Amino acid sequence: MVKIAVVGATGLVGRKMIDLLEKKDIPIDELVLFSSKRSAGSEVSFRNEKYIVEELTEEKTDGGFDYVLMSAGGTTSIKFSPLFEKNDAIVIDNSSAFRMDPTIDLIVPEVNRPTLNRKIIANPNCSTIQSVVPLKVLEDAYGITRVSYTTYQAVSGSGVKGVQDLKRGENGEGPVNYPHPIYNNAIPHIDVFGDDGYTKEEVKMIEETRKILGQPEMKVTATCVRVPVENSHAVAINVTLNSSPTVSDLKNLFNQSDHVVLQDDPKNNTYPMQVTSSGLEEVFVGRIREDDSLENTYHLWVTSDNLLKGAALNAVQILQQLMHTKEG
Ligand SMILES: NC(=O)c1ccc[n+]([C@@H]2O[C@H](COP(=O)([O-])OP(=O)(O)OC[C@H]3O[C@@H](n4cnc5c(N)ncnc54)[C@H](OP(=O)(O)O)[C@@H]3O)[C@@H](O)[C@H]2O)c1
Numbered sequence: 437m438v439k440i441a442v443v444g445a446t447g448l449v450g451r452k453m454i455d456l457l458e459k460k461d462i463p464i465d466e467l468v469l470f471s472s473k474r475s476a477g478s479e480v481s482f483r484n485e486k487y488i489v490e491e492l493t494e495e496k497t498d499g500g501f502d503y504v505l506m507s508a509g510g511t512t513s514i515k516f517s518p519l520f521e522k523n524d525a526i527v528i529d530n531s532s533a534f535r536m537d538p539t540i541d542l543i544v545p546e547v548n549r550p551t552l553n554r555k556i557i558a559n560p561n562c563s564t565i566q567s568v569v570p571l572k573v574l575e576d577a578y579g580i581t582r583v584s585y586t587t588y589q590a591v592s593g594s595g596v597k598g599v600q601d602l603k604r605g606e607n608g609e610g611p612v613n614y615p616h617p618i619y620n621n622a623i624p625h626i627d628v629f630g631d632d633g634y635t636k637e638e639v640k641m642i643e644e645t646r647k648i649l650g651q652p653e654m655k656v657t658a659t660c661v662r663v664p665v666e667n668s669h670a671v672a673i674n675v676t677l678n679s680s681p682t683v684s685d686l687k688n689l690f691n692q693s694d695h696v697v698l699q700d701d702p703k704n705n706t707y708p709m710q711v712t713s714s715g716l717e718e719v720f721v722g723r724i725r726e727d728d729s730l731e732n733t734y735h736l737w738v739t740s741d742n743l744l745k746g747a748a749l750n751a752v753q754i755l756q757q758l759m760h761t762k763e764g
Pocket residue numbers: 443444445446447448449450470471472473474475476492507508509510512530531532560561562592593594595596597742743746747
């Protein structure tokens with residue numbers, strides 16, 4: 437008997453999680469869907485049956501769950517994840533609440549494995565996930581000494597509210613979620629600013645990259661930008677390696693990897709784009725070039741669906757990894 441809860445079942449990520457549990461035929465005997473009071477009572481369909489979403493309360497964390505997919509923001513996770521954990525469930529949490537806690541595993545299945553020191557496992561930030569997948573391929577082959585990220589992040593990364601602000605802008609209305617119009621604009625501001633001028637999103641990418649790759653001293657920097665794209669993030673990665681492979685070596689390496697899809701034929705206008713990666717599960721890599729301004733340094737352009745590999749799919753893959761380990 438496997439009993440699973442999805443918390444945040446009415447959100448953008450939660451809905452994708454439910455779709456993926458069905459699509460990937462995850463062996464589930466009982467599924468319970470939670471939201472806040474606001475959406476409690478909504479109907480969601482799973483395997484041709486209708487489920488009524490329930491309001492999550494403290495008492496309901498004692499429901500005999502084996503696994504909880506938590507996708508309801510940091511405040512909700514801080515309150516409820518430890519209660520589920522106390523009641524013996526394994527929680528896979530999408531928020532940033534526990535990611536940098538040294539007792540908590542931060543997992544991308546293509547890169548690292550859970551130790552299960554604690555029964556809460558953190559799902560990384562969306563832009564980090566799609567970046568560390570190709571970086572791990574480079575790290576294993578050549579070693580990495582430095583990474584510089586610039587992101588072009590879709591509005592769905594802010595949840596329902598982000599998509600609504602883009603639609604409002606398209607209709608000539610002002611923003612409610614973002615501090616500036618996102619329609620016809622790019623906003624170099626994601627999450628709150630720290631005293632050093634970096635945003636929390638940028639700090640998340642820097643710290644999470646080091647933790648997932650197991651390289652606490654790695655030089656990493658980031659600039660995170662919100663763009664008027666509905667779904668799928670792009671990241672420009674400038675990476676310095678320990679040696680100097682040719683561009684064709686790198687293309688061969690990515691071509692042979694099961695974890696990324698190489699789209700790099702610029703003469704035929706072929707490169708990863710947000711519109712072509714939206715709705716797909718893979719991480720796409722292209723525009724691979726040498727950066728002549730710095731030794732052993734290369735440019736990559738990486739796109740992936742932030743709601744899928746950047747959130748729901750990575751969480752479901754962690755679940756599959758755990759279930760597989762348990763069976764084995
Ligand atoms: N969007 C992305 O690309 C992305 C990527 C990586 C990680 N994440 C993370 O995933 C989480 C969800 O993001 P999202 O984009 O799906 O947000 P969203 O569309 O705004 O959905 C939020 C969900 O959380 C529920 N919720 C809010 N407060 C709750 C409470 N007290 N108890 C139970 N449920 C509650 C909401 O229920 P109601 O319908 O009742 O409000 C809704 O189902 C966040 O932690 C986010 O940072 C998102």
